[in-house]
Structure formats: C-alpha cells, structure tokens
Amino acid sequence: MSVDGLFDRYGPAYRWFATGTVMIAAIAVVLSTTIVNVAIPGVMGAFGISQVEAQWISTGFLAAMTATMLVADWADKAFGLRVSMVAALALFAAGSVLGGIAPNQAVLTIARVIQGAAAGVVQPLAMVLLFRVFPADQRGAAMGIFGIGVVLAPALGPWIGGLLIDAFSWRYVFYLGLPFAALGIFLSALFLPTRTNDGPRPGFDWVGFAVLSIFLGVLLNALTNAQREGWTSDAILLQFLIAALASVGFVWWEFKTTKPMLDMRLFQGLPFVSASLVSFIMGAGLFGSTYLVPLFVQTIQGLTPTQAGLLLMPSGFVLVLIFPIAGRLSDRLPAGWLIGGGLAIFAWSSYLTIDIDINISFWTLAWITALSRVGLGFIFPSLTAASLKVLPKELVGQGSGAINFIRQLGGAFGVNLLAVFLERRTVMHADAFAATQTSDNPATMSLLSHVAGMMKAAGLPDFQQVPAAISFLSQTIAIQANTAAFRDGFLVVAIVFIIALLPTWLLHRAQARGR
Known part of the structure; x- marks a missing residue:
C-alpha cells in the first residue's frame, strides 16, 4: 500500500503513526550502538581476550553500520520501505540473540557485525519515510520528534546496561533491544508503505559495497x-x-x-556539500565527547559503569525537551542560524571542561554534559532537514543514506583519533611531569617526606617508607598526566566544533542565495 493509501485509511493521524513506528525501530538499533561498550570488560574476562581483540566488538559494529547506510536507498527501491524495515529489524534481532548466546569472541564479533549491518539500514529508511509523510514546512518538527528516540536511547543505554550487568551478566545487554525490534516489526507491517513501483528491481552495486x-x-x-x-x-x-x-x-x-550506492550528483550543489562537512565534523565531535566523558569518570574518578551511565541521563532528558522546540524552529528560521548556535553552545560546553580534574562534582559534569546536548538539540533537526531539503525528490533516499553515512564516518574517525590522542598526550604529560621531580625540587622532596612520615605512622618498616612514597608520587604523576590529556581532548572537541562554523556559514549563504 502506498503512502496515499495509508493516509486514506488512517487519516491525518497517519503521520504520527509513521513517526512512532520509525522511532521505535531506531531505538531498537541505536541502543546497541552504545550499550555494549559497558559489557566489554565482562566479555574480556569471560573469553580471556585482550583489549585489542575486544575492540573489534565495537569496531566491527561501527564498520558494518557505516557501510550499510548507503544500502538503504537501494533496499527501498527494490523491496519498499515495509519489507526493508521488517527485514532489517529481523536481522538485527537475530544478531542480538546470537550475541547473547555467543560461545566465543569470534561468534560475538560476527553477531555485532550483523547487528551493525541492520542498524545502518534502519536509520536512513526512517528519515526517508518522514520526508514522504510530512510536508516541507513540517519536516524540521518531525525530525525533532524522531530525534528524541535516536539520542535518548544512547543516553539511557549505558545506565541500563550497567544495571543489567550488575544484576545478571553481560549477555543480557544483547537482549535489551529485542522487545523494541519485535514491536518495530509489528508496527512496520501496519504503518509502512509497500513497494509501489511495478517495474524491475534495480541492481545492487556489489563492487561498490x-x-x-x-x-x-x-x-x-x-x-x-x-x-x-x-x-x-x-x-x-x-x-x-x-x-x-x-x-x-x-x-x-x-x-x-x-547503479551507484552513492550518487555523486548529490555533491554538485554547495548546500549539500556544506551540510556534509558539518555532519562529518559534528559526528567526530559528538561521538568523541560521548567517548571522553564516561571514560574520564571511570578511569580518573573511579565511578562504576552504572554511575557513568547515570551521568548521561540528565542530558538525555534535556534532549527530550529541546528536540521538539528546535524542530519547530527549524521550520521557521534559517538552518544556518540554528546550526551555528548549536555548534557554539556545544563548543562552549567542551571549553568548560578544559580545567577538569578529579575533584569535579558529579552534578557539575552532568550539567556541562546537558549543556552540550542543548547545542546538539539545535543542530540535529536543522542539519538533517536542511541537507535533504535542497535535493530533488529522486535523490532524497540517496541523500538520507549519505548524510547518515558521513556523520557516522566522522564519528568513527573522532573516537579512534581521540583515543590515540589521549594515549599520546598522557605519555607526553607524564614525561614532562616526571622531568621536574628531582631532588632539587623542594615541593617534590616535601611531598616524599610527608608521605614517608605517614607510612611510618602507619607502621610500615623504615626500608619500605621511601619506596612507598616514590610509588605514591608515580601514581600521582600518572593520574595528573591522564587528567591533563583529558583536558587537551576536551579542548580539541571545542576547536572542532568552532571549525564547523565555517561550512555552516557556507551552507547558510548558499541557501540564502537559493542555490
């Protein structure tokens, strides 16, 4: 049944039935993007694997999801939205079950690749449907409402995952998305349109894929x-x-x-090119900052995975409030204003953390994280709507997959490069701090003397007091070096979002000129 036929059956309320359907489908797959990260230590212990081997549990998912985002347009044209969405959610459910019962790391990695491949198809299909059922002047509001599910799921996912791991085991993390996937399949069969083109199915770009x-x-x-x-x-x-x-x-x-997966005609116009640049930079900064905050509170402050997940919860609820407002504004104000304002707010929130240390309070960091999500709330609906609004109708499906692909690719670069940056800056700061810890440094000698005195008062033998004080000093240096590296990382994120203001200005200028 076509979109027009569904409108005839359900009336104007169909728009919201369709929005709810794709939101639930997106929640099912987006949950798995972040929730499995809190299970990695348990997986390493269960299978006796290293951090590098465990990294492929996340990397395999990310690579598969990024690649299949460009498959969504072909799936829609070949099978229709309903069949494509149901198949993707069924594949995701199968991968989830396989991950939960995986007997070893190889099977678990395959399960994550299956999950990622399904997740990559679902999100662009959701955006294509919203553009079909909403008129041009309401698409920003629709993206805002849809975005609630997309960003609330990863905000709540780590906390829920931590609770499941603490109460049961890491395997239950893989089952969390199953109820949403089952509901998404049921609703998709009711409210998503079928393929209306009776012509031959388009060929698939196997070489490109x-x-x-x-x-x-x-x-x-x-x-x-x-x-x-x-x-x-x-x-x-x-x-x-x-x-x-x-x-x-x-x-x-x-x-x-x-029969290209990525139609290069998309990049003929300056507005879409500019939106793509902003999406790449936003993906790098967003995924990078989401990586930094939980890692900081667990490695420096010693919080548990559950507590780290709780830290992100207020930011998720902030987005629930901001997204609908930002979506409506994006239908009334130039996209460049909202995107630029959101980038500036996100950059400011990152700048507030450049003096972060071990003593920062839970609620201070939660507030700063929530502020960053205010910025994100203004960016996401406006950027998504603006990037697709400039395309002819026949390229909207390609554009949806492309803009999601570019944002996800930026996220992959952001997380991996920030991880490398943190490690190298930690070593650099540790070397710099260690070089100053000499017998000529009165502060160092005073600290060693004070710690040795405390060890003596605690009953430690004389020959162990100085080595214990030196060990304490080395641990202090390591924590300070790591903290300094995190500060550098937050500064880099702030700079990245400031840089994104340039392509945002180009997008705004191009749209103002009607190009």
Whole structure:
C-alpha cells in the first residue's frame, strides 16, 4: 500500500503513526550502538581476550553500520520501505540473540557485525519515510520528534546496561533491544508503505559495497592498532595504503557505474556539500565527547559503569525537551542560524571542561554534559532537514543514506583519533611531569617526606617508607598526566566544533542565495 493509501485509511493521524513506528525501530538499533561498550570488560574476562581483540566488538559494529547506510536507498527501491524495515529489524534481532548466546569472541564479533549491518539500514529508511509523510514546512518538527528516540536511547543505554550487568551478566545487554525490534516489526507491517513501483528491481552495486567495506574495515583496524604496533610499522602503513586505494577506487567506481550506492550528483550543489562537512565534523565531535566523558569518570574518578551511565541521563532528558522546540524552529528560521548556535553552545560546553580534574562534582559534569546536548538539540533537526531539503525528490533516499553515512564516518574517525590522542598526550604529560621531580625540587622532596612520615605512622618498616612514597608520587604523576590529556581532548572537541562554523556559514549563504 502506498503512502496515499495509508493516509486514506488512517487519516491525518497517519503521520504520527509513521513517526512512532520509525522511532521505535531506531531505538531498537541505536541502543546497541552504545550499550555494549559497558559489557566489554565482562566479555574480556569471560573469553580471556585482550583489549585489542575486544575492540573489534565495537569496531566491527561501527564498520558494518557505516557501510550499510548507503544500502538503504537501494533496499527501498527494490523491496519498499515495509519489507526493508521488517527485514532489517529481523536481522538485527537475530544478531542480538546470537550475541547473547555467543560461545566465543569470534561468534560475538560476527553477531555485532550483523547487528551493525541492520542498524545502518534502519536509520536512513526512517528519515526517508518522514520526508514522504510530512510536508516541507513540517519536516524540521518531525525530525525533532524522531530525534528524541535516536539520542535518548544512547543516553539511557549505558545506565541500563550497567544495571543489567550488575544484576545478571553481560549477555543480557544483547537482549535489551529485542522487545523494541519485535514491536518495530509489528508496527512496520501496519504503518509502512509497500513497494509501489511495478517495474524491475534495480541492481545492487556489489563492487561498490565490497570496496567500501574494505575501506572501512581496514581503516578502522589500522586506527585501532596503530598506537600499539607503531604508526610507521609496515603492517599499519600497508593498511593505510589499502584504505587510501579503496577510497579512491570507491569514488572512481561510483562515478563509472550506472547503479551507484552513492550518487555523486548529490555533491554538485554547495548546500549539500556544506551540510556534509558539518555532519562529518559534528559526528567526530559528538561521538568523541560521548567517548571522553564516561571514560574520564571511570578511569580518573573511579565511578562504576552504572554511575557513568547515570551521568548521561540528565542530558538525555534535556534532549527530550529541546528536540521538539528546535524542530519547530527549524521550520521557521534559517538552518544556518540554528546550526551555528548549536555548534557554539556545544563548543562552549567542551571549553568548560578544559580545567577538569578529579575533584569535579558529579552534578557539575552532568550539567556541562546537558549543556552540550542543548547545542546538539539545535543542530540535529536543522542539519538533517536542511541537507535533504535542497535535493530533488529522486535523490532524497540517496541523500538520507549519505548524510547518515558521513556523520557516522566522522564519528568513527573522532573516537579512534581521540583515543590515540589521549594515549599520546598522557605519555607526553607524564614525561614532562616526571622531568621536574628531582631532588632539587623542594615541593617534590616535601611531598616524599610527608608521605614517608605517614607510612611510618602507619607502621610500615623504615626500608619500605621511601619506596612507598616514590610509588605514591608515580601514581600521582600518572593520574595528573591522564587528567591533563583529558583536558587537551576536551579542548580539541571545542576547536572542532568552532571549525564547523565555517561550512555552516557556507551552507547558510548558499541557501540564502537559493542555490
């Protein structure tokens, strides 16, 4: 049944039935994006694997999800929104069950790849449907309401995951998305349109998909392992070379083929190019900051996964309030104003954390995180609507997949590069701090003497007092170096969002000129 037929059956309320359906589908898959991260320590212990091996549980999901975002347009044209959404959610459910019963790390990684492949199809399909059922002057509001589910799920996911792990085991984390997936399948069968084109199904770009998968898998693997194996090691350099050749090959093939996954006509206009740049930078900064905050409170302040998840909850509720407001404003105000304002707010919130230390209170950090989500709330609906509004109708499906793909690719770069940046800056700060800890430094000698005195008062033998004081000093240096690296990381995120103001200005100027 077509969209018009569904409107005839359900009336104007169909718009909200459709919005609720795709929101639940998005919640099912978005939950798995972040919730599994809190289960990684349990997985490492259960299977006896290293951090590097466990990293592929996240990297495999991310690579698969990013690659299949460009498949959504083909799936819609070949099978229709209803069949495509039901199939994607069923595949996601199968991957979730497989992950929950996985007997080893290899099966678990395969399960995560299956989940990621399904998740990558669901989100662009949801955006395509919203653009079909809402008129142009209401699409921003629709994106705002839809965005509530998209961002609330990852905000609540780590907390819920922590509770499940503390109460049961890490395996139950994989089952959390199953009820949402089942409900999404049921509602999709009721409220999503079927394929209305009776013509032949379009062919699939197998070559482009294979080359893109090689690019993403090899690049993310190289970024994950470069710090451990060395950035100039033969293995890492070879992987970067393969990724570079694959990226060039993908672009060349997409220009050449008659059935491209990524139609290069999308990038002929300045507005979509500018929106793509903003999406990439926003993805890098957003995913990077979401990575930094929980990591800081767990490694520096010693909070549990459940407590770290609780820290993100207020920001999720802030988004519930902001998104509908920002969505309505995006239908009435120029997109550049709202995107620029949101970027500035997000940059300001990151700047507030450049003096962060171990003594920062839970609620101070929660407030700063919530402030960053205010900025995000103004960016997301406006950017999504603006990027697709400038495209002709036949390219909206391609544009939806492309803008999600670009944002997710930015996120992959952001998380991996920030992880490397943190490690290198920690070493640099540790070396700098250690160089000043000499016998000529009165503060150092005073600290050692004071700590040794405390050890003596505690009953430690004389020959152990000085070594214990030195050990305390080295641990203090390590914590201070790590804290300084986190400060640098938050500053980088702030700078990244400031940089994004340039393509935002280009987008605003291009839209003002009607191009």
